[in-house]
Amino acid sequence: MAVIDQELESNGGYPRAGSEDLAHLPGNPPKIPLLGTIRFIKDPLGTTMKAHADYGNVYKSKTFMQWSVSMLGPDALEMVLMDREKNFSSRAGWHHMLSRLFSDGLMLRDFDDHRAHRKVMQVAFKPGPMKDYLLRMNGGIEQRLDAWGKTPEFKFYPQIKQLTLDMGASVFLGIDAGPEAQKINQAFVDEVAASIAVIRKPVRGFAMHRGVEARKFLNGLFADLIVERRAAGEQGEDMFSQLCYAESDEGQMLTDQEIIDHMNFLLMAAHDTTTSSLTTMMWALAAHPEWQERLRKEITEIGGAHLSYEDIAKMENAERVFKEALRMIPPVPFIPRRVVRDFEFEGKVIPAGSNVSVSPGYVHMMPELWTDPAKFDPDRFSPNRAEDRNHKFAWAPFGGGAHKCLGIHFAYMQVKAFAFQFLQRFRISLEPGYEPQWARIPIPKPLDGLPVKIEKL
Numbered sequence: 001m002a003v004i005d006q007e008l009e010s011n012g013g014y015p016r017a018g019s020e021d022l023a024h025l026p027g028n029p030p031k032i033p034l035l036g037t038i039r040f041i042k043d044p045l046g047t048t049m050k051a052h053a054d055y056g057n058v059y060k061s062k063t064f065m066q067w068s069v070s071m072l073g074p075d076a077l078e079m080v081l082m083d084r085e086k087n088f089s090s091r092a093g094w095h096h097m098l099s100r101l102f103s104d105g106l107m108l109r110d111f112d113d114h115r116a117h118r119k120v121m122q123v124a125f126k127p128g129p130m131k132d133y134l135l136r137m138n139g140g141i142e143q144r145l146d147a148w149g150k151t152p153e154f155k156f157y158p159q160i161k162q163l164t165l166d167m168g169a170s171v172f173l174g175i176d177a178g179p180e181a182q183k184i185n186q187a188f189v190d191e192v193a194a195s196i197a198v199i200r201k202p203v204r205g206f207a208m209h210r211g212v213e214a215r216k217f218l219n220g221l222f223a224d225l226i227v228e229r230r231a232a233g234e235q236g237e238d239m240f241s242q243l244c245y246a247e248s249d250e251g252q253m254l255t256d257q258e259i260i261d262h263m264n265f266l267l268m269a270a271h272d273t274t275t276s277s278l279t280t281m282m283w284a285l286a287a288h289p290e291w292q293e294r295l296r297k298e299i300t301e302i303g304g305a306h307l308s309y310e311d312i313a314k315m316e317n318a319e320r321v322f323k324e325a326l327r328m329i330p331p332v333p334f335i336p337r338r339v340v341r342d343f344e345f346e347g348k349v350i351p352a353g354s355n356v357s358v359s360p361g362y363v364h365m366m367p368e369l370w371t372d373p374a375k376f377d378p379d380r381f382s383p384n385r386a387e388d389r390n391h392k393f394a395w396a397p398f399g400g401g402a403h404k405c406l407g408i409h410f411a412y413m414q415v416k417a418f419a420f421q422f423l424q425r426f427r428i429s430l431e432p433g434y435e436p437q438w439a440r441i442p443i444p445k446p447l448d449g450l451p452v453k454i455e456k457l
């Protein structure tokens, strides 16, 4: 029987198991405290592969001061993410990392409550609003690329991060670039930094304090925006306006606090993930000029200065490259859950209260599923090879099941809209022999910012 944690709510609404509940599972705590966490942060995939070699598909480990059960392989992904028996809480799984700053966002809701909120939010991702977002994106991309043209050598990661931040203010909030957008961007950056802060208490001078203050600022700003947008009497073209008017089947609108929570979470869910995957994709294209040319040809054949909504599906080669980038360096390499009732996996009982973790990052590198998994080979996603179909969960950068990423099509659209304009204007390259080092968690990024050269075409 799991040890019941007294602070139930502070644990995401479900009790947490103690180490004694996991005694029957393989896996040893490191002799030096925190060593497991340090090793894991340095090389999460390597650590996972070694643990797999030592213990198999199910083992326990202690990272970030918490015991967790790793469940490896595509069957584990399917079992946990599809959650056909309602055994897993996403809210409690993500609680430690996200609850203080991104409380009550979709990933922090479970079961019926989650389903009801997700349904209302889906309105904001229908083709009508998506077409409006694309128009805003195209304008924002063009502005930034004009500036990039003036500096042929720069670090790609901070630049693309700025571009996606600007787009966040414009597409998500309907606020154009300027001092207000900049203030919002900074608040948002502080919030995200706090979500991974080691010191979890909001002590002045530390990241969590800055994050909590930023959340207060954004709450106030969003509350004012709700009044403004609803008073306008007609729906604007940004995502925030969509949420202000979204209704359930019974005609019920979201409350002000729900809109604030969802918007805050959406910005977070969209931002670093897209920044990370665009960085991986452009690094891969810089390292593989033959693919860059293939995409450029595709874009030239489609024609036009900006990508139109109708032409998104025509960017088939860009889609393969994006999928391969997401396979090699998935922005969410591990997905946590808390077990709400005992269950069995591969003959081992995993008790209620356990934190479990499944790993798209590990599955994407399994030689049983992928030919030469370390090789950049976008054609593995071509219809005749379709390696992603080797298992329903062979390729799962967007998760799966009830919590599957709500922004998938948005992400494809943004990445393709960027590639469409960028590759028409520039050729991108790396210093000969250059290999980036990646920080893989919480969301991958190149440690040196990814220095690149761009040449005007």
Ligand code: HEM
Residues within 6 Å of the ligand: 090, 106, 107, 108, 118, 266, 269, 270, 271, 273, 274, 277, 326, 330, 331, 332, 335, 336, 397, 398, 399, 400, 402, 403, 404, 405, 406, 407, 408, 410, 411
């Ligand atoms: C390449 C970009 C992206 C990747 C790799 C990605 C990945 C993911 C993953 C793995 C999850 C599921 C996490 C879990 O099951 O615990 C998720 C959930 C989510 N994502 Fe994304 N995401 C991306 C972009 C976006 C964008 C652009 C948006 C919004 C515009 C977005 C909004 C969300 C939301 C709202 C959820 C929660 C869904 C739910 O709980 O029902 N994501 N994402």
